[in-house]
Amino acid sequence: MKRYGNLWEEIVSWPNLLLAARKAQRGKRGRHAVQAFNFDQEEQLLRLARELENGTYRPGPFRAHWIARPKPRLTSAAPYRDRVVHHAVINVLEPILDRRFRPHSFACRKDKGTHAAADRLQELMRRNACALQCDIRKYFPTIDHEVLKKTFRRLVKDPRVLWLLDLIVDHSNPQEPVDPFPDEDPVAGPRRRGLPIGNLTSQWFANWLLDDLDHFVTSRLGIGAYVRYCDDFVLLPNDRLKLKDAARAIQGFLLESLRLRLHGERLCVRPVKAGIRFVGYRIWPTHRLLPKENVRRFRRRLRWMQRAFAARLLDPADLKRRLASWLGHASHADTRCLVRRLSREWVFVRGGAKRVPCASRRLVEQQPTELPRREPQQERAREPEQQHRLPGRPALPSAAAPESAPASCARNRPAHGQGERGGGSPGPAPAPPPLPEGPGGGQISVRSGRVR
Numbered sequence: 001m002k003r004y005g006n007l008w009e010e011i012v013s014w015p016n017l018l019l020a021a022r023k024a025q026r027g028k029r030g031r032h033a034v035q036a037f038n039f040d041q042e043e044q045l046l047r048l049a050r051e052l053e054n055g056t057y058r059p060g061p062f063r064a065h066w067i068a069r070p071k072p073r074l075t076s077a078a079p080y081r082d083r084v085v086h087h088a089v090i091n092v093l094e095p096i097l098d099r100r101f102r103p104h105s106f107a108c109r110k111d112k113g114t115h116a117a118a119d120r121l122q123e124l125m126r127r128n129a130c131a132l133q134c135d136i137r138k139y140f141p142t143i144d145h146e147v148l149k150k151t152f153r154r155l156v157k158d159p160r161v162l163w164l165l166d167l168i169v170d171h172s173n174p175q176e177p178v179d180p181f182p183d184e185d186p187v188a189g190p191r192r193r194g195l196p197i198g199n200l201t202s203q204w205f206a207n208w209l210l211d212d213l214d215h216f217v218t219s220r221l222g223i224g225a226y227v228r229y230c231d232d233f234v235l236l237p238n239d240r241l242k243l244k245d246a247a248r249a250i251q252g253f254l255l256e257s258l259r260l261r262l263h264g265e266r267l268c269v270r271p272v273k274a275g276i277r278f279v280g281y282r283i284w285p286t287h288r289l290l291p292k293e294n295v296r297r298f299r300r301r302l303r304w305m306q307r308a309f310a311a312r313l314l315d316p317a318d319l320k321r322r323l324a325s326w327l328g329h330a331s332h333a334d335t336r337c338l339v340r341r342l343s344r345e346w347v348f349v350r351g352g353a354k355r356v357p358c359a360s361r362r363l364v365e366q367q368p369t370e371l372p373r374r375e376p377q378q379e380r381a382r383e384p385e386q387q388h389r390l391p392g393r394p395a396l397p398s399a400a401a402p403e404s405a406p407a408s409c410a411r412n413r414p415a416h417g418q419g420e421r422g423g424g425s426p427g428p429a430p431a432p433p434p435l436p437e438g439p440g441g442g443q444i445s446v447r448s449g450r451v452r
Contacts, residue, residue: 003157020087033080059171076196102214107230114279125272125285128236132243137263139231141175145192309348
């Protein structure tokens with residue numbers, strides 16, 4: 001394997017630090033720390049370059065907090081000047097790592113990402129009948145520092161770059177506790193583990209560490225139908241026995257070489273027609289959908305955006321960006337009917353969010369409790385000109401119509417007329433005229449035309 005040197009001068013160069021500062025402030029220019037750094041950006045960058053050159057650079061404390069959705073996690077945010085250093089390091093290492101990574105890895109890479117991983121998995125699902133989905137148990141809190149540093153030294157030989165990489169790893173804040181390995185010495189104490197979730201370097205280091213797994217699956221096991229996004233990966237050969245053997249081999253490799261464990265509850269072999277949950281989608285060979293949890297979270301955020309927009313905490317431009325981000329993710333799935341149904345709730349009003357009634361029950365609830373009273377029907381004067389003419393029918397006969405009116409008008413008489421309720425009723429409707437007599441004294445049926 002080729003090892004790279006002479007990378008330090010490129011990391012601490014002025015163009016690279018200036019580019020790192022521009023990348024670090026994307027989407028965060030309104031924050032106080034970013035504005036304070038940009039107030040005298042040239043002096044801050046020169047001071048940072050001097051600290052790196054003299055070896056006196058020390059990362060600052062993290063700002064950590066727990067998140068509850070989609071599952072409890074400890075996220076950490078580094079100070080802004082440390083984030084500039086992280087971007088400066090990745091600007092130089094990214095082209096080297098991208099050339100080394102296998103094409104089966106889709107995390108943290110240009111022209112890759114979640115949508116490309118979903119497309120590749122769906123393409124493989126059309127060609128294979130079964131799949132093995134694996135997930136590493138508590139991957140970021142379990143990453144061993146010593147194993148990660150050995151991975152650095154197999155690719156980089158510049159001592160000052162290795163010093164900076166080790167400094168970033170050693171300064172990681174304590175993560176959530178994990179179960180110890182059986183070979184650990186209780187007297188020496190637990191080994192240093194864990195990378196902070198939220199750092200740019202943590203994402204690249206985690207992807208870098210599992211590059212050995214990609215080579216093991218594709219070269220040692222000979223499985224080319226393989227997709228990995230960070231610690232979540234899927235194998236899709238057609239042989240179920242080969243999948244079970246591959247699962248045991250991967251468990252042994254991760255435990256011995258990388259000191260990691262597979263998530264036993266999520267390790268399963270399933271047919272592709274049952275669908276696979278991967279990179280935020282429910283994927284089948286013919287279509288893909290969004291998980292229900294994703295839709296619930298979006299509707300929860302939508303209600304918050306309606307309240308924030310009503311309180312003038314969100315401007316229309318920011319609101320459009322938030323909606324467009326979810327629509328962009330949903331557009332890569334078969335969600336046309338879902339978006340059409342959810343768009344009925346996208347009503348944003350200044351001063352109070354209004355909801356559009358979506359059911360007849362809401363329309364009934366909005367009607368007044370007392371309906372307007374009307375006069376009794378029998379007391380209303382009936383006038384011939386107030387009767388409505390049915391389309392394609394003759395006019396309704398009036399009360400003064402002669403008895404010689406055609407019989408076809410009897411069925412068009414008004415349903416509620418004068419005297420039909422109460423006294424003075426004219427009685428039942430006149431009977432239809434008798435049927436004409438046929439030959440022999442019988443009557444002819446109009447429908448059948450037969451004599452009866």
